[in-house]
Amino acid sequence: MGIRLLARELNLSIGTVSRALNNRPDVNDDTRARVKEAARRTGYVPDQSGRSLRKGRTGIVAVVIPTAGAGAQTDGGLFALLEGCRRGLREVELDLVVLFSGPDEDALECLRRIVSRRIADAVIINHTTACDPRLAYLRASGVEHVSLGRSAGCAPESWVDFDFEFAAAESARLFLRAGHRRFALALSEPRMNYEDLLVEAFRGELARQGVPTEAAVVLRTLGARLTAEGRAAFTDAAAPTAVLAGHEGIAAGLYGDLAELGLRVGRDVALVSTSPIVDNRMLSPRLTHFDTDLDAAGAALAERLIAVLPERGVPRRTPPPALIPLRLVTQASHFATAAVAPV
Structure with missing residues (x-):
């Protein structure tokens, strides 16, 4: 049913019906309720394309x-x-x-x-x-x-x-309390703005605690998995012992990547994610993360x-x-x- 038929059925002008459906203040409450009830009963749906043209809006x-x-x-x-x-x-x-x-x-x-x-x-x-x-x-x-x-x-x-700055600084403090002095931030490629915030805040917290900022290396991932360069970093004599993952997908990928290198998350490498995992039960040990x-x-x-x-x-x-x-x-x-x- 179109608006003309709806108006005819209610014995109202098309303008009154249109104003009632759009909640205009110049229509009294009883008329507005009657129009909306008739529209609901008849299945009337406004012509959105026509409304968009008239109002210059799509909604x-x-x-x-x-x-x-x-x-x-x-x-x-x-x-x-x-x-x-x-x-x-x-x-x-x-x-x-x-x-x-x-x-x-x-x-x-x-x-x-x-x-x-x-x-x-x-x-x-x-x-x-x-x-x-x-x-x-x-x-x-x-x-x-x-x-x-x-x-x-x-x-x-x-x-x-x-507040990624808080997540980065809090992670740095968590790792430092456990005695870690070699860190990695596992981040995505291409690089996003929030990752720059993570790096700056993490290294800033290290500096406040008297730890050289170069102790935190950045490892880029592809498809949430470590690259060859990233894998090599964990076989080096100065391998990171604590990792902050840029998001939960990277964190989940690290469980498998590190296992292939003979390392276990939570035993050999400390791991924290800046975002929560959808189903933490799939990971063992369960992932420490930031929620919101x-x-x-x-x-x-x-x-x-x-x-x-x-x-x-x-x-x-x-x-x-x-x-x-x-x-x-x-x-x-x-x-x-x-x-x-x-x-």
């Missing part, structure tokens, strides 16, 4: 997620976070659409294609890099956006991110998206950034001490 927020690399299969918490965001957006009748980019696509070109098609009113940028070119493009294009993750070197943006309130992070993302999308004469706002706290969850993977680690 959609898009997020682009890679199908390979860090943040794809390895990021179990991302969809839980996006669910929190989706619920927040639905409160103001916005929908969240998830789009995917493949390993054969350039991230910026993928974003340009999406923006050119006018699929969404706003875009969520995630897996940010330093001086992320996507942010510069969106600003220049006038496209509303919020980033999930900071981007060093960019102009101030509206973002939501986790993903629902709160998703709600913070939705709140900032709503703020940058003006509605009914309410001007656009630039909300402050949101730094989501992390908390350490101790299991057994960090139990290795320098006294029993390989030398």
Whole structure:
């Protein structure tokens, strides 16, 4: 049923029915309730394409997620976070659409294609890099956006991110208390902005404790597994005895990589992940990690998206950034001490 038939059935003007369905204040409560009940009963659905053309809005927020690399299969918490965001957006009748980019696509070109098609009113940028070119493009294009993750070197943006500096410093303190003096940060390739924050904060904490910053080496991984160079680092006489993994996928991969080298996590090498594993029961010993309130992070993302999308004469706002706290969850993977680690 179209809006004309709905209006005829209710003996109301099309304008009154439209205003009632859009919760306009110039329609009394009884009429609004009658219109909505009739719409529900008849299965009336507004012509979204027509509404979008008239309002210049789609009512959609898009997020682009890679199908390979860090943040794809390895990021179990991302969809839980996006669910929190989706619920927040639905409160103001916005929908969240998830789009995917493949390993054969350039991230910026993928974003340009999406923006050119006018699929969404706003875009969520995630897996940010330093001086992320996507942010510069969106600003220049006038496209509303919020980033999930900071981007060093960019102009101030509206973002939501986790307190990775705390996770890195707390991990360094945990390892130092156990007597470790040789460390590694196992990070992804390509390099993301939050990993630079991890390295800086970890080495900064070492320096505050009087430990040379060069004691912490950076090992890049491919597909969440150690490269040949990374494997060689653990067979060296000065092999790391404690490792901070950039995310849970890398941490899970290290269990197998180290086992192939004759090393056991929690016995020979202490291991901590900056993010939680989806199912910790699959790992033995269980993984010590940092956890967070993903629902709160998703709600913070939705709140900032709503703020940058003006509605009914309410001007656009630039909300402050949101730094989501992390908390350490101790299991057994960090139990290795320098006294029993390989030398």
